[in-house]
Amino acid sequence: MKRRVSRSICLAIILVSLLSAGGVFAQEKPVNLESKIIQDFDDPEAQPWFVMGSKFSTAEFPKVAYVNSWPISIYGYNPKDKDKLKTLGVAMLFDRKEYNWVDIVPGKKTGSGDSVKYEPMELPLPGRVAMLDMWIWSGNFNYYIEAFIRDYKGIVHTIYMGDLNHVGWKNFRINIPSNIPQSKKYLPKLEGLKLVKFRIWTRPTEVAAIPAGAEEPAHKKAIYFYFDQLKVLTDTYEDMYDGDALTSPELIEQTWSSGK
DSSP states (O other): OHHHHHHHHHHHHHHHHHHHHHHHHHTOOOOOEEEEEEEOSOOTTTSOEEEEEOTTBOTTOSEEEEESOOOHHHHOSSOTTGGGOOEEEEEEOBSSOSSOEEEEEEEEEESOGGGOEEEEOOEEEOSEEEEEEEEEEEESOSOEEEEEEEOTTSOEEEEEEEEOOOEEEEEEEEEOOTTSOOBOSSSSOBOOEEEEEEEEEOOTTSOSSOOOOTTSOGGGTOEEEEEEEEEEEEEOOOOOOTTGGGGOHHHHHHHHTTOO
Protein backbone atom coordinates (compact mmCIF):
# COMPACT_ATOMS: atom_id res chain seq x y z
CA MET A 1 0.00 0.00 0.00
CA LYS A 2 2.80 2.39 0.96
CA ARG A 3 4.59 1.60 -2.32
CA ARG A 4 1.48 2.47 -4.34
CA VAL A 5 1.07 5.77 -2.51
CA SER A 6 4.75 6.63 -2.98
CA ARG A 7 4.58 5.69 -6.65
CA SER A 8 1.47 7.83 -7.15
CA ILE A 9 3.13 10.80 -5.46
CA CYS A 10 6.22 10.43 -7.67
CA LEU A 11 4.10 10.27 -10.83
CA ALA A 12 2.17 13.34 -9.74
CA ILE A 13 5.41 15.28 -9.15
CA ILE A 14 6.78 14.27 -12.56
CA LEU A 15 3.52 15.30 -14.27
CA VAL A 16 3.50 18.69 -12.56
CA SER A 17 7.15 19.23 -13.52
CA LEU A 18 6.47 18.42 -17.17
CA LEU A 19 3.46 20.71 -17.30
CA SER A 20 5.47 23.52 -15.70
CA ALA A 21 8.33 23.04 -18.15
CA GLY A 22 5.87 23.05 -21.04
CA GLY A 23 4.50 26.36 -19.82
CA VAL A 24 7.99 27.86 -19.70
CA PHE A 25 8.83 26.69 -23.22
CA ALA A 26 5.51 27.99 -24.52
CA GLN A 27 6.41 31.47 -23.30
CA GLU A 28 9.70 31.65 -25.23
CA LYS A 29 9.62 34.42 -27.84
CA PRO A 30 10.33 33.33 -31.42
CA VAL A 31 13.44 34.80 -33.04
CA ASN A 32 14.69 35.01 -36.62
CA LEU A 33 18.41 35.78 -36.54
CA GLU A 34 19.88 37.05 -39.82
CA SER A 35 23.27 38.37 -40.84
CA LYS A 36 22.87 41.62 -42.79
CA ILE A 37 25.56 43.70 -44.47
CA ILE A 38 25.26 47.37 -43.56
CA GLN A 39 28.12 48.54 -45.79
CA ASP A 40 30.71 46.70 -47.85
CA PHE A 41 32.63 49.89 -48.83
CA ASP A 42 32.73 48.81 -52.49
CA ASP A 43 30.90 51.92 -53.77
CA PRO A 44 32.56 55.12 -52.46
CA GLU A 45 29.98 57.43 -54.04
CA ALA A 46 27.00 55.57 -52.57
CA GLN A 47 28.69 54.95 -49.22
CA PRO A 48 30.81 58.03 -48.40
CA TRP A 49 32.63 58.27 -45.08
CA PHE A 50 34.73 61.11 -43.70
CA VAL A 51 37.16 61.52 -40.81
CA MET A 52 37.80 64.07 -38.06
CA GLY A 53 40.79 64.20 -35.74
CA SER A 54 41.55 65.58 -32.28
CA LYS A 55 43.56 68.78 -31.74
CA PHE A 56 47.06 67.30 -32.06
CA SER A 57 46.41 65.92 -35.56
CA THR A 58 49.16 66.84 -38.02
CA ALA A 59 48.12 69.35 -40.70
CA GLU A 60 46.07 67.72 -43.49
CA PHE A 61 45.42 64.64 -41.35
CA PRO A 62 43.47 62.44 -40.85
CA LYS A 63 42.65 61.32 -44.38
CA VAL A 64 40.30 58.76 -45.90
CA ALA A 65 40.60 56.75 -49.13
CA TYR A 66 39.16 53.64 -50.79
CA VAL A 67 41.65 50.91 -51.64
CA ASN A 68 41.31 47.96 -53.99
CA SER A 69 41.89 45.20 -51.41
CA TRP A 70 39.97 42.64 -49.36
CA PRO A 71 40.28 40.15 -46.46
CA ILE A 72 41.31 36.80 -47.91
CA SER A 73 39.39 35.09 -45.09
CA ILE A 74 36.17 36.40 -46.67
CA TYR A 75 36.80 36.44 -50.42
CA GLY A 76 39.75 34.10 -50.98
CA TYR A 77 42.88 34.85 -53.01
CA ASN A 78 41.26 35.36 -56.41
CA PRO A 79 37.63 36.44 -55.95
CA LYS A 80 35.16 37.15 -58.70
CA ASP A 81 35.04 40.84 -59.72
CA LYS A 82 38.12 41.50 -57.59
CA ASP A 83 38.71 44.84 -59.34
CA LYS A 84 35.45 46.11 -57.82
CA LEU A 85 36.28 45.13 -54.23
CA LYS A 86 37.32 48.01 -51.99
CA THR A 87 38.12 48.68 -48.37
CA LEU A 88 37.86 51.94 -46.44
CA GLY A 89 41.32 53.25 -45.56
CA VAL A 90 42.11 55.79 -42.85
CA ALA A 91 45.46 57.57 -42.48
CA MET A 92 46.27 59.33 -39.21
CA LEU A 93 49.24 61.28 -37.93
CA PHE A 94 49.73 63.27 -34.73
CA ASP A 95 52.28 65.82 -33.56
CA ARG A 96 52.61 64.38 -30.05
CA LYS A 97 51.81 61.29 -28.01
CA GLU A 98 48.54 61.66 -26.19
CA TYR A 99 45.07 60.16 -25.94
CA ASN A 100 44.44 61.30 -29.51
CA TRP A 101 41.43 60.17 -31.50
CA VAL A 102 40.07 59.94 -35.03
CA ASP A 103 36.35 59.73 -35.75
CA ILE A 104 35.23 57.68 -38.78
CA VAL A 105 31.80 58.99 -39.70
CA PRO A 106 29.20 57.83 -42.25
CA GLY A 107 27.76 60.71 -44.23
CA LYS A 108 26.64 62.18 -47.51
CA LYS A 109 28.78 64.20 -49.89
CA THR A 110 27.92 67.34 -51.82
CA GLY A 111 30.08 69.29 -54.23
CA SER A 112 33.44 68.23 -55.61
CA GLY A 113 37.10 69.18 -55.56
CA ASP A 114 37.94 71.97 -53.13
CA SER A 115 34.23 72.69 -52.55
CA VAL A 116 33.32 69.17 -51.41
CA LYS A 117 31.34 69.01 -48.18
CA TYR A 118 30.40 66.10 -45.94
CA GLU A 119 27.39 65.91 -43.67
CA PRO A 120 27.01 63.20 -41.00
CA MET A 121 24.31 60.63 -41.75
CA GLU A 122 23.66 57.98 -39.12
CA LEU A 123 23.19 54.46 -40.47
CA PRO A 124 19.96 52.65 -39.49
CA LEU A 125 20.57 49.12 -38.19
CA PRO A 126 17.75 46.69 -39.08
CA GLY A 127 15.83 44.55 -36.59
CA ARG A 128 16.84 44.06 -32.98
CA VAL A 129 20.62 43.97 -33.23
CA ALA A 130 22.41 41.24 -31.28
CA MET A 131 25.95 41.74 -32.62
CA LEU A 132 27.98 44.28 -34.60
CA ASP A 133 30.62 42.80 -36.89
CA MET A 134 33.46 44.36 -38.92
CA TRP A 135 36.86 43.43 -40.36
CA ILE A 136 39.78 45.73 -39.47
CA TRP A 137 43.35 45.74 -40.79
CA SER A 138 46.07 47.00 -38.45
CA GLY A 139 49.83 47.33 -38.45
CA ASN A 140 50.11 46.20 -34.81
CA PHE A 141 49.57 49.56 -33.10
CA ASN A 142 48.43 49.57 -29.49
CA TYR A 143 45.34 51.67 -30.15
CA TYR A 144 41.70 50.75 -29.59
CA ILE A 145 38.36 51.33 -31.30
CA GLU A 146 34.85 52.18 -30.10
CA ALA A 147 31.42 52.17 -31.76
CA PHE A 148 28.88 54.91 -31.05
CA ILE A 149 25.26 53.71 -31.21
CA ARG A 150 22.14 55.87 -30.83
CA ASP A 151 18.90 54.43 -29.43
CA TYR A 152 15.38 55.67 -30.19
CA LYS A 153 15.41 57.96 -27.15
CA GLY A 154 18.34 59.86 -28.64
CA ILE A 155 20.92 58.52 -26.18
CA VAL A 156 24.31 57.70 -27.71
CA HIS A 157 25.98 54.61 -26.24
CA THR A 158 29.75 54.08 -26.52
CA ILE A 159 30.72 50.42 -26.96
CA TYR A 160 34.33 49.24 -26.70
CA MET A 161 35.13 47.01 -29.70
CA GLY A 162 38.69 45.95 -28.95
CA ASP A 163 42.41 46.71 -29.13
CA LEU A 164 44.05 47.19 -32.52
CA ASN A 165 47.45 45.66 -31.71
CA HIS A 166 47.16 42.90 -34.31
CA VAL A 167 48.78 42.25 -37.68
CA GLY A 168 46.76 42.25 -40.90
CA TRP A 169 43.03 41.60 -41.06
CA LYS A 170 41.04 40.61 -37.98
CA ASN A 171 37.31 40.13 -37.45
CA PHE A 172 35.84 42.27 -34.66
CA ARG A 173 32.49 41.11 -33.29
CA ILE A 174 30.78 42.70 -30.29
CA ASN A 175 27.52 42.04 -28.48
CA ILE A 176 25.05 44.89 -28.22
CA PRO A 177 24.35 45.32 -24.47
CA SER A 178 20.84 44.30 -23.42
CA ASN A 179 20.37 47.58 -21.55
CA ILE A 180 20.27 49.50 -24.84
CA PRO A 181 16.53 49.69 -25.69
CA GLN A 182 15.43 48.46 -29.11
CA SER A 183 11.67 48.28 -28.55
CA LYS A 184 8.88 49.87 -26.54
CA LYS A 185 5.53 48.87 -25.05
CA TYR A 186 3.43 50.64 -27.66
CA LEU A 187 2.95 50.04 -31.38
CA PRO A 188 5.04 49.96 -33.42
CA LYS A 189 7.16 48.15 -30.86
CA LEU A 190 10.40 47.93 -32.83
CA GLU A 191 12.68 50.93 -32.37
CA GLY A 192 15.88 50.33 -34.29
CA LEU A 193 19.36 51.54 -33.46
CA LYS A 194 21.55 53.86 -35.53
CA LEU A 195 25.31 53.75 -36.01
CA VAL A 196 26.69 57.23 -35.36
CA LYS A 197 30.42 56.66 -35.93
CA PHE A 198 33.53 54.73 -34.98
CA ARG A 199 36.36 56.27 -32.95
CA ILE A 200 39.99 55.12 -32.87
CA TRP A 201 41.91 56.12 -29.74
CA THR A 202 45.70 56.26 -29.48
CA ARG A 203 47.54 55.65 -26.22
CA PRO A 204 50.33 57.90 -24.87
CA THR A 205 52.55 54.83 -24.47
CA GLU A 206 52.36 54.08 -28.23
CA VAL A 207 53.91 55.94 -31.16
CA ALA A 208 51.88 58.75 -32.76
CA ALA A 209 53.77 58.39 -36.05
CA ILE A 210 55.97 55.85 -37.82
CA PRO A 211 59.63 56.51 -36.88
CA ALA A 212 61.28 58.17 -39.88
CA GLY A 213 63.73 60.89 -40.78
CA ALA A 214 62.62 64.51 -40.54
CA GLU A 215 62.95 64.89 -44.31
CA GLU A 216 60.59 62.00 -45.07
CA PRO A 217 57.15 62.93 -46.46
CA ALA A 218 54.13 62.75 -44.15
CA HIS A 219 52.60 59.71 -45.85
CA LYS A 220 55.65 57.64 -44.85
CA LYS A 221 55.14 58.58 -41.20
CA ALA A 222 51.37 58.09 -41.16
CA ILE A 223 49.59 55.22 -39.43
CA TYR A 224 47.02 53.33 -41.48
CA PHE A 225 43.93 51.25 -40.75
CA TYR A 226 41.53 49.60 -43.19
CA PHE A 227 37.91 48.51 -42.76
CA ASP A 228 35.64 46.07 -44.60
CA GLN A 229 32.33 44.19 -44.33
CA LEU A 230 30.35 46.10 -41.71
CA LYS A 231 27.53 43.72 -40.69
CA VAL A 232 25.02 43.01 -37.97
CA LEU A 233 23.54 39.81 -36.58
CA THR A 234 19.97 40.82 -35.92
CA ASP A 235 16.56 39.45 -34.95
CA THR A 236 14.08 40.38 -37.68
CA TYR A 237 11.10 38.50 -36.23
CA GLU A 238 7.95 40.58 -35.69
CA ASP A 239 4.59 39.41 -34.34
CA MET A 240 1.76 39.51 -36.87
CA TYR A 241 -1.63 40.82 -35.81
CA ASP A 242 -4.83 42.16 -37.34
CA GLY A 243 -4.03 45.69 -38.49
CA ASP A 244 -0.22 45.49 -38.35
CA ALA A 245 0.02 47.38 -41.66
CA LEU A 246 -1.21 50.51 -39.88
CA THR A 247 2.12 50.77 -38.04
CA SER A 248 4.09 51.06 -41.30
CA PRO A 249 6.35 54.16 -41.13
CA GLU A 250 5.72 54.79 -44.83
CA LEU A 251 1.93 54.73 -44.34
CA ILE A 252 2.13 57.03 -41.31
CA GLU A 253 4.39 59.46 -43.17
CA GLN A 254 2.19 59.48 -46.26
CA THR A 255 -1.08 59.84 -44.34
CA TRP A 256 -0.26 62.15 -41.46
CA SER A 257 2.78 64.27 -42.35
CA SER A 258 0.89 66.84 -44.44
CA GLY A 259 -0.62 68.55 -41.39
CA LYS A 260 -4.12 68.63 -42.90
